[in-house]
Amino acid sequence: MDRRFDKAIEVLKRGKRFLVVSHVGPEGDAIGSLLGLTLALRGLGKDATAYLEDRIPDLFKFLPGARTVVHTLEGLGPFDATFAVDCGQKDRLGRDFVNLKDPGCVVNIDHHATNDCFGDINIVEPGASAAGELVYDFCKAASLEITRDIAVNLYVAIHTDTGSFRYSSATPEAFIKAGELVRLGAEPWDVSRRVYENYPAKRYRLLAMVLSTLDVIEMKGDGRIATLSVTLDMFRKAGAEKDVADGFVNYARGIEGVEVGALFRECGALEYKVSLRSKGGVDVAEVSRTFGGGGHRNAAGFTMKGGLEEIKARVIDAVRGRLTNGQKV
Ligand SMILES: [Mn+2]
Structure with a gap:
């Protein structure tokens, strides 16, 4: 050094x-x-x-x-x-x-x-x-x-x-x-x-919409993955810029029994920014690298083209593979 x-x-x-x-x-x-x-x-x-x-x-x-x-x-x-x-x-x-x-x-x-x-x-x-x-x-x-x-x-x-x-x-x-x-x-x-302690009210209006998309997926005794998504339409309705959703992914990870939280943020036509957060059992930087992104072991992300359901399925599959590969600690 x-x-x-x-x-x-x-x-x-x-x-x-x-x-x-x-x-x-x-x-x-x-x-x-x-x-x-x-x-x-x-x-x-x-x-x-x-x-x-x-x-x-x-x-x-x-x-x-x-x-x-x-x-x-x-x-x-x-x-x-x-x-x-x-x-x-x-x-x-x-x-x-x-x-x-x-x-x-x-x-x-x-x-x-x-x-x-x-x-x-x-x-x-x-x-x-x-x-x-x-x-x-x-x-x-x-x-x-x-x-x-x-x-x-x-x-x-x-x-x-x-x-x-x-x-x-x-x-x-x-x-x-x-x-x-x-x-x-x-x-x-x-x-x-x-x-x-200084969030604009629109953050909470947006959060209310985002939390209603919560999906908790069981992984056969290996912990769970929880997903949230936020669309351009939600940003419009809340009158919020895209950075207002920063940190929302932590609500997904913060659930009991959840190993990995994911947030899918629509950023254009058929394009999503994916944020992943892990409690430590899954290296989400590695998951993100397979999709061309990067980050840290417990916090990483990438952007991906496609429809929301298709992207969600691919990410869940990638995380599921890591959870069942004996990488869980
Ligand atoms: Mn940093």
């Missing part, structure tokens, strides 16, 4: 104009890591542009620096270097980045086991709870000052990616770093209130 950090620190010292990017459909870790690193670079007096293809979900707009994020790279660049955070594949960094001619040296900072090491320098640590943890490590290694604003961003990154420290990814290191970030000014209740 140290040599890769040394190389990245070299890049940091040599450059003046930096780009920081993260994945499409950004969530807490993507946004927190992106903003934390961007603010750290600016603190050094560097010119740092933060780019996300997609809008920042409303509940993360309070994060320091959020208003400085750009959603197009047209006319920007060249850059001396680009830092990509929390993203396993280059094509998930947004169209403008993929088409960018002069990103400079690409430093890939990520914790997805499925990362394909697309960077010139790859700091990929699947053992890290969040990319935010690695940005924290990088700031420490490069002696960058972690201000209160940076601490809030990195705390949110770790907090959200560990499911509020509920997942097995909540390692001693995650707690230690989060504790340090609290010492540096991140306020746990303030963050919780803004991130978890």
Whole structure:
């Protein structure tokens, strides 16, 4: 890890104009890591542009620096270097980045086991709870000052990616770093209130429709899979944007006796985004890879073309195969 950090620190010292990017459909870790690193670079007096293809979900707009994020790279660049955070594949960094001619040296900072090491320098640590943890490590290694604003961003990154420290990814290191970030000014209740106690009413209207699609499928003594689905029509009726359904998949996994929860989110004509959550007995990253996606052992996803019932049947089959292959723990 140290040599890769040394190389990245070299890049940091040599450059003046930096780009920081993260994945499409950004969530807490993507946004927190992106903003934390961007603010750290600016603190050094560097010119740092933060780019996300997609809008920042409303509940993360309070994060320091959020208003400085750009959603197009047209006319920007060249850059001396680009830092990509929390993203396993280059094509998930947004169209403008993929088409960018002069990103400079690409430093890939990520914790997805499925990362394909697309960077010139790859700091990929699947053992890290969040990319935010690695940005924290990088700031420490490069002696960058972690201000209160940076601490809030990195705390949110770790907090959200560990499911509020509920997942097995909540390692001693995650707690230690989060504790340090609290010492540096991140306020746990303030963050919780803004991130978890601040949902728009339309989220509940949408959730009511989504919960009515619940299907719990028995797997012959091997646990169960529960599915939920959300259609474009439901989004329309609730007046909700697509990110309003973020996290709904956890309602499927949270049922007694259920090993795997799945959410099927319609995102176009005969196209669905599938989110899978496991309690640990099934590696859903592996399931997702067979459909061209990726993620973590207990949280993964992919997009798939076809009708809802057909896609559901294929996913249930794939999970059933894993459940009965002796992989259940
Ligand atoms: Mn992450």
